[in-house]
Amino acid sequence: EAQVTQNPRYLITVTGKKLTVTCSQNMNHEYMSWYRQDPGLGLRQIYYSMNVEVTDKGDVPEGYKVSRKEKRNFPLILESPSPNQTSLYFCASSPGQGVPNTEAFFGQGTRLTVV
Amino acid sequence: AQSVSQHNHHVILSEAASLELGCNYSYGGTVNLFWYVQYPGQHLQLLLKYFSGDPLVKGIKGFEAEFIKSKFSFNLRKPSVQWSDTAEYFCAVNARSSNTGKLIFGQGTTLQVKP
Numbered sequence: 001e002a003q004v005t006q007n008p009r010y011l012i013t014v015t016g017k018k019l020t021v022t023c024s025q026n027m028n029h030e031y032m033s034w035y036r037q038d039p040g041l042g043l044r045q046i047y048y049s050m051n052v053e054v055t056d057k058g059d060v061p062e063g064y065k066v067s068r069k070e071k072r073n074f075p076l077i078l079e080s081p082s083p084n085q086t087s088l089y090f091c092a093s094s095p096g097q098g099v100p101n102t103e104a105f106f107g108q109g110t111r112l113t114v115v
Numbered sequence: 116a117q118s119v120s121q122h123n124h125h126v127i128l129s130e131a132a133s134l135e136l137g138c139n140y141s142y143g144g145t146v147n148l149f150w151y152v153q154y155p156g157q158h159l160q161l162l163l164k165y166f167s168g169d170p171l172v173k174g175i176k177g178f179e180a181e182f183i184k185s186k187f188s189f190n191l192r193k194p195s196v197q198w199s200d201t202a203e204y205f206c207a208v209n210a211r212s213s214n215t216g217k218l219i220f221g222q223g224t225t226l227q228v229k230p
Contacts, residue, residue, distance in 0.1 A: 031216035033216065033217065033218075035218075035220075040124070040222055040223075041222060042119075042121075042205060042220035042221050042222045042223050043159075043205065043207075043218070043220040044220070045217055045218070048216070048217060050216075058217070090158065090159065092218075094216045096216070103149060103161050103164050104216065104218055106151075106158045106159040106160075107158060108157070108158045109157075109158050
């Protein structure tokens with residue numbers, strides 16, 4: 001089954017404690033992105049990757065890092081989480097430039113609370 | 116800069132009522148358009164999409180949307196809603212010229228259907 005898998009689904013952590021949210025897709029997609037969803041703001045892109053070892057900032061990258069060492073994985077790293085990073089996070093993937101007109105596929109979401 | 120605006124933030128309807136959710140985007144070039152739905156506690160699922168051709172597109176679960184290029188709009192409609200349509204609905208656009216696959220989301224509309 002084609003899917004985007006995020007882990008964990010729920011996470012409560014303390015300020016300053018480094019954490020990683022994993023994202024994996026099994027569709028051989030080139031594009032992967034991270035979004036955060038906040039009430040009244042919709043989803044905003046944090047970082048994206050166009051392929052292995054190619055990443056770039058989205059609209060709200062501050063406080064986040066990503067890596068793309070393998071095509072299927074795109075982890076989101078919070079080196080020193082702060083309460084304003086409490087949010088619902090979604091990973092998404094899509095095929096890439098070779099398949100221009102297609103939708104993005106989303107993971108189940110990770111609800112992060114930073115206290 | 117691209118932006119997406121959803122006019123209704125919270126809509127309450129009774130079952131069998133008709134639904135129309137407004138979506139306008141701001142971008143001068145060619146776009147791909149999407150409506151995603153998020154049922155309580157779940158991830159985003161694609162309702163329908165428009166890339167080209169017939170501006171009236173039909174999606175899953177009886178939803179449809181009409182692309183009106185002159186109005187930069189992509190409104191979502193359903194003739195008769197059901198209690199199970201209670202969810203949050205997001206309009207999103209992707210610039211056809213973009214090589215990042217980035218989606219710009221509206222703020223979301225929460226639909227509550229009363230049985």
